[in-house]
Amino acid sequence: MPFAETSLREQYAAAVERVAGRTLDALRGGGDPAALVEPDAAVPRPLLAAVRLLGADLLAPSLFGGGEPDPATAALLAEARRVVPAPAPPSEQAALVIAWQDWAAGRLLVRAGHAEAAPRPAPLPGPEDLGWQAWSVRMSQLSVLALPTLDGPVHDAALAHALALARGTVRSMLRRDLTTAARLARWLAWTEAEGRRSRLDLEPVLDRIALAGDGSARTGLELALARRLLDRARPSDAEGGRAA
Amino acid sequence: MIDTHVLATAQRFGSRALTWLHAAHRDGLGRIPDNTVVDLATPNDAYKPLGELALAASVVLRDGVAGPAGTRAARELLDYAWEQLREGDLLYERQLRHVTMSDPLELYGHFARAGYRHPALDDLLESIGRLRAAHAIEIQGNRRLAIANARRLIGLSHQPDWAALTAGTWLGALPEPWAVEWEIAYQNTHTVFHLTDWGAHPEGLPEPIRDYLHDWLPAWLDIWLEIGQWDLAVELLMVDACIGEPITGRQGWDALAAVQRADGLVPRDANDPVSDDREEAFRENQHTAVVAVLAGDITLARALGADAAAA
Helix, strand or coil, X not given: CCCCCCCHHHHHHHHHHHHHHHHHHXXXXXXXXXXXXXXXXXXXXXXXXXXXXXXXXXXXHHHHCCCCCCHHXXXXXXXXXXXXXXXXXXXXXXXXXXXXXXXXXXXXXXHCCCCCCCCCCXXXXXXXXXXXXXXXXXXXXXXXXXXXXXXXXXXXXXHHCHHHHHHHHHHHHHCCCHHHHXXXXXXXXXXXXXXXXXXXXXXXXXXXXXXXXXXXXXXXXXXXXXXXXXXXXXXXXXXXXXXX | CCCHHHHHHHHHHHHHHHHHHHHHHHCCCCCCCCCCCCCCCCCCCCHHHHHHHHHHXXXXXXXXXXXXXXXXXXXXXXXXXXXXXHHHHHHHHHHHHCCCCCHHHHXXXXXXXXXXXXXXXXXXXXXXXXXXXXXXXXXXXXXXXXXXXXXXXXXXXXXXXXXXXXXXXXXXXXXXXXXXXXXXXXXXXXHHXXXXXXXXXXXXXXXXXXXXXXXXXXXXXXXXXXXXXXXHHHHHXXXXXXXXCCCCCHHHHHHHHHHCCCCCCXXXXXXXXXXXXXXXXXXXXXXXXXXXXXXXXXXXXXXXXXXXXXX
């Protein structure tokens, strides 16, 4: 085993970084995330857990390429969801977040021929119930939904409360929680791709997080996805506009 | 329409802070030592705090929403501060000696707001206002606005270029809101206070800055409440009142009301315990009391439309 000397936690963390890094490469045009695994070989469990954790983001490279989910990557994600159980939620709210993350992955997998779509989870409480602070943190945990071709009530909420997302981004930056800030900036970039001008200038935010953030591939992936969404927001991009 | 819970909280918060300030000064705290000369080796000890006291009391009188007890306390505090400054003689002598020093001008502005005048100081300031030197001193943008507002209150003939002065502030640049720091946040609050003359003229704030504060004030308030910077949080609530329709809601008022002590003292922050020594407790928390009085008063006055009294 390549991780024989490390703790289980470190093995899983390293696997998340590998999968995120691979997805990042794919987004930049370097193959697909399924290349992480040997064909016909058993996939190590930490890798499967990482694939499950990153969920729908694994398929981001194909979505930004304008195509359907890459079949091999979709198969890997479907395998991970079969083998690795969903994380145990510490609260009802956390369970809802996990359900929405799973919903996003499920929606894309259905399109790739893996018939396992989960029913649409209950709607999340909005900022008027949770306060913009707690709501924006919740939305940051759902940044995986901010992908082209995904749409639903969470997306509607992001558009309806873009200022709360922007305040949440600023709050996270000031609290030095740049991981949350990156995920919220990605949502704001998504709203820009939907034609909604953000009250917060996003380029400097992304630059700042790239320079001062944790430097992880996972955060790098959030930033890269945000930048790709911002590219779509530019009027010259024919792919702009809300996806069906 | 402003939340009545916020109004009730703001009113109680401010009037208790005023009671605390009044009691402290009645008992002789914060006096200028008898042997003080115009050079003031330590102007921050008593002299500048008296100016801040005059600011709070003069705004309370201006707005006229404090009720009989509050109005009486404010009047007594102003009389007391004016007497401490020897009916303005101390300001006059200090300004006469130091041509380009701005603190006598700024302190006098607060008294002038409430009708306390010193004719010789008026003449002196008018004369100094004609000097290029007076306008050439190198200071921060928000401090320039403080001086401009003092000149406006006193009624000096020099007319500042408000737009140019505003452009020279941090807020004037509408910067990335996540780049704010503790000291910058204080500078920003003062930019708003001077442009609006402490809430009397919300329209004195250019619309882009008002929109900017509408967007980001809640985030700033939230993070400084989280780390218990009560003094700054009170200033941010005052900004919220000065810009028109308040945006931050109950969060700040409830948090600050919860840390105010029964005697009205508001601790300046959550890091340092309030001293058991009354004089030290006064010295360290008097600024927070001043801003508490102002924040409560301006919030109430704006909501009741009492700004007309300022005209």
